[in-house]
Structure formats: C-alpha cells, structure tokens
Amino acid sequence: MTEQVPGKVDMDKLVSLCKRRGFIFPSSEIYGGLGACYDYGPLGVELKNNVKKAWWKAAVQDRDDMVGLDASILMHPQTWVASGHVQGFADPLVECKQCHQRWRTDHIKDGRCPACGGELTEPRMFNLMFKTFVGPVEDEASVVYLRPETAQGIFVNFQNVLNSTRRKLPFGIAQTGKSFRNEITTGNFIFRMREFEQMEIEYFVKPGTDEQWFKHWVEQRFNWYSNLGIKKENLRLRQHTKDELAHYARDCYDIEYLFPIGWSELEGIANRTDFDLKQHSKYSGKDMSYFDEETKEHIMPYVIEPSAGVDRSVLAFLADSYDEEKDKEGLRVILRLHYALAPIKAAVLPLSRNEKLLPLSKEVYDILRSCWMVQYDDAQSIGRRYRRQDEIGTPFCITIDFQSLEDRQVTIRERDKMRQIRVPIESLISTLDAKLNYEPLEVLPPGGKKWLGFE
Numbered sequence: 001m002t003e004q005v006p007g008k009v010d011m012d013k014l015v016s017l018c019k020r021r022g023f024i025f026p027s028s029e030i031y032g033g034l035g036a037c038y039d040y041g042p043l044g045v046e047l048k049n050n051v052k053k054a055w056w057k058a059a060v061q062d063r064d065d066m067v068g069l070d071a072s073i074l075m076h077p078q079t080w081v082a083s084g085h086v087q088g089f090a091d092p093l094v095e096c097k098q099c100h101q102r103w104r105t106d107h108i109k110d111g112r113c114p115a116c117g118g119e120l121t122e123p124r125m126f127n128l129m130f131k132t133f134v135g136p137v138e139d140e141a142s143v144v145y146l147r148p149e150t151a152q153g154i155f156v157n158f159q160n161v162l163n164s165t166r167r168k169l170p171f172g173i174a175q176t177g178k179s180f181r182n183e184i185t186t187g188n189f190i191f192r193m194r195e196f197e198q199m200e201i202e203y204f205v206k207p208g209t210d211e212q213w214f215k216h217w218v219e220q221r222f223n224w225y226s227n228l229g230i231k232k233e234n235l236r237l238r239q240h241t242k243d244e245l246a247h248y249a250r251d252c253y254d255i256e257y258l259f260p261i262g263w264s265e266l267e268g269i270a271n272r273t274d275f276d277l278k279q280h281s282k283y284s285g286k287d288m289s290y291f292d293e294e295t296k297e298h299i300m301p302y303v304i305e306p307s308a309g310v311d312r313s314v315l316a317f318l319a320d321s322y323d324e325e326k327d328k329e330g331l332r333v334i335l336r337l338h339y340a341l342a343p344i345k346a347a348v349l350p351l352s353r354n355e356k357l358l359p360l361s362k363e364v365y366d367i368l369r370s371c372w373m374v375q376y377d378d379a380q381s382i383g384r385r386y387r388r389q390d391e392i393g394t395p396f397c398i399t400i401d402f403q404s405l406e407d408r409q410v411t412i413r414e415r416d417k418m419r420q421i422r423v424p425i426e427s428l429i430s431t432l433d434a435k436l437n438y439e440p441l442e443v444l445p446p447g448g449k450k451w452l453g454f455e
C-alpha cells in the first residue's frame with residue numbers, strides 16, 4: 001500500500017488540510033514529532049467523537065441485544081498469556097514491504113511474502129506489545145502491557161456483565177478505547193499508528209448459530225459505512241484465506257476501503273469460536289461458561305467479533321468526502337461529510353462587520369450554540385467565509401443581512417448544492433434540526449421561502 005490511487009485525493013493534500021484547518025497534527029511536533037503518533041485538533045476531535053457516537057448508536061443504542069463497557073487499558077499480565085499475545089508476538093518476524101503482513105520467519109519458504117510475493121524486511125525478535133511496570137520496582141514481576149486490542153477487556157468481564165445484566169444468548173458487549181502496538185512499519189498518516197483507537201464488539205452466541213450471526217454482522221458493519229456516506233464503489237469485502245486466519249479464528253472477513261494509497265483493511269469481522277473464553281477459563285481457573293436455562297446445560301458461547309479502527313474510519317470518511325470544484329473564484333474545496341459526522345453543524349455569518357448586524361447575529365449564534373457545535377465568523381468577504389466552511393464540511397451557513405433586522409428572517413445556505421432558503425429566526429432550530437436529519441431543503445417552515453438561485 002504505497003502508491004497513489006488515480007482519481008483519489010492525494011494523501012499529502014489531505015494531510016495538509018488536516019494540519020491547516022486543525023483536524024490532525026503530528027504528535028509533539030515541536031520536538032520533531034514521534035513516529036506514528038498523532039494529535040486530534042479542535043475539528044478533529046469533533047469528527048472523531050462523531051464517528052464514535054455514530055458507532056455507539058448503531059452498536060448499542062439502536063439494539064436491544066447489546067450493552068457497553070469501558071475496561072481499563074492496563075490489565076493483569078496473565079490476560080495476554082491466555083490470549084496468545086505474549087507467545088504469539090515473540091517470534092522472529094519479517095514484514096512484507098508491499099502488503100505489510102507480518103510472517104514468522106519459519107513460515108517463509110522462498111524469501112518472499114506468501115500473500116503477495118513482495119519483498120520482506122530483515123527478521124527480528126519482535127513483540128508488538130508495549131511494556132511498562134506497575135509500582136515502584138522495575139522488574140519482571142511488575143511488568144504489564146499496554147493493551148494491543150480492547151477485545152480482551154470484554155472477554156475477562158463476560159461473567160460480570162452476564163451476572164449484572166442477566167442477559168440471555170445471543171447478546172453482545174461493545175467497547176471503544178485506545179490500543180497500542182509497537183508497529184514495525186508505519187507511515188501513511190493515521191492509517192497505521194502506534195497509539196490508536198478501536199471500536200470492538202464481542203457478540204456471544206450459541207455454538208451452531210455462529211455462522212448465521214457472522215453473516216448478520218458482516219452485513220451490518222458493511223452497511224454502517226455506506227449509510228454514513230462512504231461510496232459503495234470504495235468499499236469491498238474480502239474473506240481471509242486459510243493461511244491468513246488468526247489462530248483463534250474459524251472465518252474472517254475484512255471490510256476494505258479504497259484509501260488514497262490502495263485497498264486496505266478498515267475493519268475485520270471474525271468468528272473467534274470459543275477460543276478466548278476457554279483460554280481465560282483455563283488460565284484463571286474461573287468458570288467462563290453460560291448456563292442455558294432451556295437445556296439445563298453449561299455451554300461455552302461462540303463469539304463473533306466486528307473490530308473497527310476509529311482512526312482508520314476517520315481517514316476513510318475524510319478521503320471519501322473530499323471534493324474539489326472549479327468556480328469563478330478558483331477552487332472550491334468541499335468535505336462532503338455526512339451531517340452526523342460534520343464537526344461543525346452550522347456557521348453564523350453576518351453579511352458584513354457593520355455594527356448594526358452584530359446584536360442579531362450574536363443572538364442567532366447563542367440560540368444555535370445551545371443545540372450544536374456552531375462557529376461564528378465575520379472576517380473577510382461572505383464568499384470567502386462560505387469557502388472556509390465548505391472546506392471543513394459544515395453542512396449549513398446562516399447569513400444575517402440588513403433585511404433580517406426588519407423581518408427577523410435569515411438565509412440558510414447548504415454546503416452541497418449551495419442552495420438557499422430564507423426562514424424566520426423563530427423556526428431556525430426546528431428547521432435546522434430537520435435539515436440535519438436530511439429533510440429536503442425544499443420543505444419550508446411557515447413563513448419560509450426559496451431564495452437566490454434555488455431551482
């Protein structure tokens with residue numbers, strides 16, 4: 001994944017927009033940065049929070065078979081022995097320079113990547129987990145790891161959630177949070193980071209129903225991206241080959257996105273069988289089974305795991321929504337983000353800095369600010385201010401002009417087609433609320449009218 005895909009936004013252009021407009025900065029930049037670590041700026045944190053909110057809504061709020069969890073990043077070190085991470089990542093590894101898959105050196109036959117035939121890095125003993133120490137003594141007994149996935153926090157809490165919520169199979173636990181991996185190969189902006197965020201679901205089912213639930217989740221998760229505006233032609237499913245499957249997985253699909261640098265994994269959906277619960281049962285000595293009231297039997301549930309990256313989703317949403325249009329003033333750059341994801345929902349723009357417009361403009365700003373993230377901008381020409389909002393994906397601009405002082409009406413200008421309507425300030429909140437929920441712009445509130453250039 002190194003080349004620029006023709007027709008997709010140039011990665012450098014995206015990186016520069018993110019820096020210039022305050023979406024994403026290199027971490028600790030004044031000291032030269034830290035490899036594969038990034039900071040989310042004022043707009044980036046809004047976008048990222050909106051991605052997580054949309055995920056939580058689909059994964060937890062909208063379903064009656066899901067609950068949430070927020071487990072700690074530091075866990076008992078035995079967790080990672082049971083999960084296979086301590087042993088699994090301690091082999092000599094090589095990495096394919098082309099597709100970035102890692103291979104144990106003893107799995108390589110002809111010196112090339114078994115998946116794509118690419119060139120391989122030199123082998124090195126490598127464990128992806130970051131180590132640190134708990135307590136004042138830095139010895140082997142006090143070693144703990146920064147979690148490399150959020151999933152294990154869910155598995156070790158399976159019985160806690162079951163007992164406290166009295167759930168019946170099938171049900172799932174969802175969690176978002178930071179994960180850490182000491183990645184060998186980095187680069188490509190926020191695609192592969194050393195500190196990143198995941199959105200993971202562990203869905204517990206009766207053995208024998210796992211294939212049906214696996215299909216369900218693959219479909220649900222694929223649709224989540226397209227419902228949030230990612231173009232279908234830029235999404236695809238790829239089933240893992242037998243050789244690729246992780247040691248715990250019976251089946252796995254990647255949802256891939258056509259990033260500016262090529263098709264690559266956005267999310268993985270795996271059938272993890274009963275591997276993790278069995279392992280934790282074995283290593284902790286605690287019963288991790290589920291008592292089936294119908295059959296009066298203890299069973300070990302199977303697990304379907306949809307595992308997504310927050311940062312990769314942010315990158316995909318940014319890349320997919322980026323657009324440029326030539327106009328008489330030059331180039332209009334637009335982030336056509338889904339309204340639910342847009343960091344700023346509306347901008348309040350007085351036509352000019354004339355002080356007569358100030359009180360009403362501030363009044364409108366205050367009304368809207370209590371409902372949404374809203375910006376106020378009165379610097380430079382109105383055209384320039386529209387452009388600035390288009391470039392950060394703001395769906396609606398509210399303009400206050402001299403006529404507004406007479407009739408208490410303001411103009412709503414939409415980002416995508418630049419159409420405008422004129423509405424009474426009194427119905428601004430309900431109108432904007434409806435428009436942010438994709439009610440057509442043509443639907444007008446009482447007293448509202450079509451405006452300049454409206455077809």
Ligand code: GAP
Pocket residue numbers: 148149150151181183190191192193194196197198200265266267268305307308309310311312
């Ligand atoms: N619990 C399963 C698991 O962690 P994974 O395929 O290793 O599976 C899941 O990771 C998702 O997390 C990936 O699809 C990707 O979106 C994200 N991810 C993994 N490593 C990442 C990294 N170094 N930087 C950014 N995102 C990453």
